[in-house]
Amino acid sequence: MMPFDFEYHHPLTIQEAVTTFARLDMSGKTPKYYGGGTELISMARMNNLSFGSVVDIKDVPECKVLQLDNENLTLGSALTLTQIHENNTFPLLSQSGARVADHTIQNKITLGGNLCGTIIYKETLLPLLLTDSELVLADPSGMRTVKIGDVYRERIELNPFEFIVQVKIPAKYLGVPYFHLKRTKQDKITYPLVTVCALQADNQIRLAFSGLCHFPFRSKEMEKVVNDKSMPMDARIDWAVNCIPTETLDDIEGSFSFRQFVVKIMLYDIINSLGAS
Amino acid sequence: MVKNMTQEGIIELNVNGEVRKALVRPADTLLFALRERLGLTGAKPGCENGDCGACTVLVDGWPIKSCLMLAVEAVGHAVETIEGLDNAPIQKEFVEKFAFQCGYCTPGFIMNAQGLINIHPDANDAMINEWLQSNICRCTSYQEINEAVKEALKQASPKMVSPPS
Numbered sequence: 001m002m003p004f005d006f007e008y009h010h011p012l013t014i015q016e017a018v019t020t021f022a023r024l025d026m027s028g029k030t031p032k033y034y035g036g037g038t039e040l041i042s043m044a045r046m047n048n049l050s051f052g053s054v055v056d057i058k059d060v061p062e063c064k065v066l067q068l069d070n071e072n073l074t075l076g077s078a079l080t081l082t083q084i085h086e087n088n089t090f091p092l093l094s095q096s097g098a099r100v101a102d103h104t105i106q107n108k109i110t111l112g113g114n115l116c117g118t119i120i121y122k123e124t125l126l127p128l129l130l131t132d133s134e135l136v137l138a139d140p141s142g143m144r145t146v147k148i149g150d151v152y153r154e155r156i157e158l159n160p161f162e163f164i165v166q167v168k169i170p171a172k173y174l175g176v177p178y179f180h181l182k183r184t185k186q187d188k189i190t191y192p193l194v195t196v197c198a199l200q201a202d203n204q205i206r207l208a209f210s211g212l213c214h215f216p217f218r219s220k221e222m223e224k225v226v227n228d229k230s231m232p233m234d235a236r237i238d239w240a241v242n243c244i245p246t247e248t249l250d251d252i253e254g255s256f257s258f259r260q261f262v263v264k265i266m267l268y269d270i271i272n273s274l275g276a277s
Numbered sequence: 278m279v280k281n282m283t284q285e286g287i288i289e290l291n292v293n294g295e296v297r298k299a300l301v302r303p304a305d306t307l308l309f310a311l312r313e314r315l316g317l318t319g320a321k322p323g324c325e326n327g328d329c330g331a332c333t334v335l336v337d338g339w340p341i342k343s344c345l346m347l348a349v350e351a352v353g354h355a356v357e358t359i360e361g362l363d364n365a366p367i368q369k370e371f372v373e374k375f376a377f378q379c380g381y382c383t384p385g386f387i388m389n390a391q392g393l394i395n396i397h398p399d400a401n402d403a404m405i406n407e408w409l410q411s412n413i414c415r416c417t418s419y420q421e422i423n424e425a426v427k428e429a430l431k432q433a434s435p436k437m438v439s440p441p442s
Contacts, residue, residue, distance in 0.1 A: 006303060103408050103410065105342060
């Protein structure tokens with residue numbers, strides 16, 4: 001049973017959502033935007049998170065869009081991971097989402113929730129980083145569209161009262177060769193030891209990882225090394241591991257050295273799968 | 278569809294084809310409302326953290342862990358619990374295959390399997406395994422459960438179900 005009370009607000013437009021959120025915040029009702037709610041409910045039940053109100057955005061029509069045109073695949077932030085997987089227009093994102101939690105919870109977890117949650121892994125972020133996707137954001141002052149790389153610094157940095165309305169993935173990347181692998185300590189359904197997403201664009205391999213450090217990342221330094229065909233493959237892989245951008249996690253899921261070993265094996269598999277060998 | 282709910286109040290839920298009224302707080306989960314307000318105790322509280330699947334029900338045909346859904350979110354959607362199944366093939370096959378021991382996880386497994394049967398009646402082994410990994414059986418009846426689902430799938434016919442909303 002939930003240990004505290006909160007208000008439930010259910011806007012049907014973007015404007016209503018942001019103004020409701022701002023009003024609740026200014027009246028001290030500590031609002032949270034609510035999509036699938038899986039993380040909010042589970043953390044609230046354990047008293048790891050408290051809030052006075054939720055603003056449920058999943059019936060805002062723009063947040064439910066799933067549309068492909070010549071330029072972009074547009075995904076509403078309230079689409080569930082199952083909806084994205086069943087549609088499967090972008091297989092790399094489908095596969096990433098299909099390894100978040102378990103199948104039943106994927107019926108509830110939303111794309112926006114996975115991107116903005118407090119759990120560090122955010123595995124659906126990796127394909128978006130690799131494809132230089134854009135985020136459509138809304139706050140009381142209006143809407144803006146930004147490159148994900150411009151607002152992602154260890155987490156997606158949003159303005160006060162702002163939420164993700166949509167993700168726009170450039171259509172040119174939807175069909176390129178890709179690689180996805182999630183390694184776990186033991187069970188299939190758990191947090192990653194290391195998850196990697198890679199794709200081949202413009203004859204270059206792009207790499208993004210989750211579980212390796214305390215935040216997901218795309219590393220252009222690692223990409224540069226891996227794509228440097230002037231070096232033998234073993235040397236490239238050793239050097240690429242040295243380019244991991246921050247401290248490698250060292251915890252009960254896996255030691256520092258084991259994670260780096262796993263990454264090396266992944267890099268061999270990626271190079272063999274996508275070329276650059 | 279509920280517009281706003283700022284305090285405890287009565288909501289209408291469509292459960293097993295009936296419109297039922299329930300007094301809930303905005304913070305109450307669907308699992309709480311089903312069990313404590315509507316007396317439908319088939320969905321079981323296990324971990325209440327989305328891990329075990331004992332509380333699984335169908336919402337608009339899709340399996341949902343009712344411990345991770347607010348009751349107020351279910352307004353305007355069709356909820357189906359184990360009490361709503363009437364000698365469905367999957368129930369018969371669970372008996373035939375001895376697919377349970379203590380039975381605590383059984384309603385959750387059956388509702389998840391019923392969702393699979395409705396949505397993907399042509400499910401292959403990989404899909405069956407993927408779906409069933411959402412539920413945990415402490416008595417480790419997994420092999421028998423798998424066999425029961427396969428047998429029930431042989432009797433399945435496609436049912437139109439939209440992706441979860």
